[in-house]
Amino acid sequence: MKKIICTAIFAFATLAMQAQVKTPQASPGAKIEQVVGLTNVEIDYSRPSIKGRTVFGELVPYGKMWRTGANANTVISFSEDVVIGGKKLEKGKYALFTFPKADSWDVIFYKDTNNWGLPESWDDSKVALRTTVKPETLNRKVETFTIGVNNVDNDFGFLELSWEKTIVAVKFEVPTQKTAMESIEKTLGGPKAADYFSSAQYLYQSNGDLNKALTWVNKSIEMEKEAPFWYLRLKSLIQAKKGDKVGAIETAKQSLAGAEKAKNADYVKMNKDSISEWSKK
Numbered sequence: 001m002k003k004i005i006c007t008a009i010f011a012f013a014t015l016a017m018q019a020q021v022k023t024p025q026a027s028p029g030a031k032i033e034q035v036v037g038l039t040n041v042e043i044d045y046s047r048p049s050i051k052g053r054t055v056f057g058e059l060v061p062y063g064k065m066w067r068t069g070a071n072a073n074t075v076i077s078f079s080e081d082v083v084i085g086g087k088k089l090e091k092g093k094y095a096l097f098t099f100p101k102a103d104s105w106d107v108i109f110y111k112d113t114n115n116w117g118l119p120e121s122w123d124d125s126k127v128a129l130r131t132t133v134k135p136e137t138l139n140r141k142v143e144t145f146t147i148g149v150n151n152v153d154n155d156f157g158f159l160e161l162s163w164e165k166t167i168v169a170v171k172f173e174v175p176t177q178k179t180a181m182e183s184i185e186k187t188l189g190g191p192k193a194a195d196y197f198s199s200a201q202y203l204y205q206s207n208g209d210l211n212k213a214l215t216w217v218n219k220s221i222e223m224e225k226e227a228p229f230w231y232l233r234l235k236s237l238i239q240a241k242k243g244d245k246v247g248a249i250e251t252a253k254q255s256l257a258g259a260e261k262a263k264n265a266d267y268v269k270m271n272k273d274s275i276s277e278w279s280k281k
Contacts, residue, residue, distance in 0.1 A: 026049075027047055027069070027145075028046065029047075030043075030045055034149040034152065036149065036152050036156070036172075037153075037155060037174040037175075038175075038176050039175070040077075041079075041149050043075070043096075043147055044074070045068075045075070047069065048070040049144045050143050050163075054164075055164040055166075056100060061100075062101050063101060065097055065098075066097065067118055068098045069096075071116065071117075072116050073113050073114070073117075074095065074147070075094070075095055076096050077092065078091050078172075082173060082174055083172065084109075084170060084172045084173075087129055089109055089129045092128075094113065095109075096108070097118070104132050104135070105134075106132050107130070107131050107132075108127055109128045110127055111128050133169065133170055136169070137166065139165075141164060146161075146163065147160065147161055151169075154176045155174060155177070156171055156173045158170065193221075195220075196217065196219045197220040199213075199216050200214070200234060204234065204238050210241055214235070214238050217235045217238060221235065229267055232255035233252070233267060236248045236249075239251060240274070245278040249278050252274050252275050252278070253275065255267065
């Protein structure tokens with residue numbers, strides 16, 4: 001009987017732990033992802049609803065900082081530097097705060113994103129950018145607070161905040177031409193030293209064409225002002241695998257000198273061990 005009771009208690013406790021009550025959130029979370037030109041824009045925020053209340057001027061007072069959403073910070077991120085109101089906002093992640101007034105809004109991009117609502121202590125040094133925009137009146141009612149990235153062009157987009165019958169649109173410019181030209185020049189400029197190194201490393205590790213691997217690792221070394229010791233280490237390994245132990249030892253000595261200069265104990269040991277092994281007749 002005692003065993004049955006204990007088993008029943010354990011089963012009840014397990015069910016209680018597994019049971020979770022599910023109810024709708026008052027301000028459900030939302031995530032926006034939008035590409036503008038070549039810039040990725042992401043927004044995470046919570047969406048409160050009007051529910052019969054007056055929003056601006058009461059629920060969201062004029063002349064006071066607003067968290068711009070509900071719950072944790074509304075967070076916006078840009079994958080590239082953007083320009084807002086003639087000022088540069090560096091790529092990265094920001095909390096979005098606003099300071100609503102009847103005839104204008106301040107929109108603030110704040111570096112600290114780890115707040116629940118407003119920061120306990122506001123720090124002006126954490127304001128990455130602040131811009132002022134005029135609110136517009138909608139001819140329809142927006143029940144649930146909405147953030148969107150709209151009117152997207154290759155060179156700009158609009159961050160839109162809309163709720164009740166108010167919309168605030170913040171234009172941001174993206175460096176599409178600069179990013180595109182950098183990509184074009186990089187592609188047309190051919191492979192970099194690291195590309196040749198990675199390719200040679202793959203051939204060496206996969207028992208591929210060692211002659212081609214040696215050509216590529218030599219190319220990677222030639223493209224560097226000062227050959228990295230790990231590049232030289234790979235070359236020595238390829239030479240040894242090809243049977244050129246004299247050349248491998250000479251290259252390993254160069255790699256050893258670079259590793260000692262960089263105080264990299266692992267490469268120092270590996271090179272010393274290889275030189276010792278390859279020196280045996």
